[in-house]
Amino acid sequence: MNIEVTSxxxxxxxxxxxxxxxxxxxxxxxxxxIGQIRVVLRQEKSGIPHPARAEGDLVIGGKDIRGHVExxxxxxxxxxxxxxxxxxxxxxxxxLTTLKRKSADAPEGKWDHDTWVPLLxxxxxxxxxxRNVIRRKVFSLLPLTAGxxxxxxxxxxxxxxxxxxxxxxxxxxxxxxDDGQLAVIAxxxxxTPADPESQGGITREPSRYSGSLSLEDAVSEMDELNHxxxxxxxxxxxRGAVLYLRYDGHYGLIEPEA
Numbered sequence: 378m379n380i381e382v383t384s385x386x387x388x389x390x391x392x393x394x395x396x397x398x399x400x401x402x403x404x405x406x407x408x409x410x411i412g413q414i415r416v417v418l419r420q421e422k423s424g425i426p427h428p429a430r431a432e433g434d435l436v437i438g439g440k441d442i443r444g445h446v447e448x449x450x451x452x453x454x455x456x457x458x459x460x461x462x463x464x465x466x467x468x469x470x471x472x473l474t475t476l477k478r479k480s481a482d483a484p485e486g487k488w489d490h491d492t493w494v495p496l497l498x499x500x501x502x503x504x505x506x507x508r509n510v511i512r513r514k515v516f517s518l519l520p521l522t523a524g525x526x527x528x529x530x531x532x533x534x535x536x537x538x539x540x541x542x543x544x545x546x547x548x549x550x551x552x553x554x555d556d557g558q559l560a561v562i563a564x565x566x567x568x569t570p571a572d573p574e575s576q577g578g579i580t581r582e583p584s585r586y587s588g589s590l591s592l593e594d595a596v597s598e599m600d601e602l603n604h605x606x607x608x609x610x611x612x613x614x615x616r617g618a619v620l621y622l623r624y625d626g627h628y629g630l631i632e633p634e635a
Contacts, residue, residue: 380413382397383417386421396455407463411466418454419431429454442466511623512627514630527579537621559579561579569581585607599620607621617633618632
């Protein structure tokens with residue numbers, strides 16, 4: 378297994394060695410071969426609550442596994458990143474094992490929200506009106522059920538995930554609410570699937586907006602809401618999109634490929 382560690386900012390070179398040593402045990406911990414792990418250690422300016430940040434990614438069985446944590450000290454951030462990657466990798470392996478064993482008529486599994494995970498990165502506070510869209514990500518949205526999209530969101534270690542709902546034929550976003558439950562936001566005109574048991578406990582919520590928005594209007598709405606993300610229908614593409622608050626306080630945009 379190859380471990381590639383890079384640093385940004387005033388990171389002690391000993392922390393690079395510590396990251397390599399800590400992550401070297403990941404293969405034996407999950408019981409699977411891992412070709413490469415890429416890690417970035419970032420030391421932010423002093424004066425913020427958690428200036429030590431660590432992020433990493435690996436590929437196992439063709440699946441991207443990512444983790445992103447922050448802490449007061451770099452050794453703690455490295456430890457938390459190793460825990461996060463191990464947890465995400467085991468979850469993916471367990472899901473593959475379950476899918477192989479599950480018969481076609483087996484009931485849906487249950488979501489467990491009680492598992493501890495390290496602290497996610499906090500977001501810098503720029504005042505509404507000072508924020509700009511500084512990054513746009515374009516993805517090809519594969520048709521997924523809400524449950525499958527939630528699985529992908531969990532494996533990617535994200536708080537929300539834009540997908541094309543195979544049950545409603547609509548661009549939608551699945552996310553984890555502040556109460557820990559999962560929910561899907563879809564356009565208002567989309568009908569909720571008839572069988573509630575097929576949703577696996579995932580709540581269906583209509584979009585806040587009845588029509589499409591330009592990106593400029595979406596930014597204005599996001600400034601007003603001041604939430605971590607906002608789902609809307611992009612008037613230019615007539616597709617669902619997500620505007621989100623980045624860790625640096627600016628906005629990012631996730632939109633589907635044309």
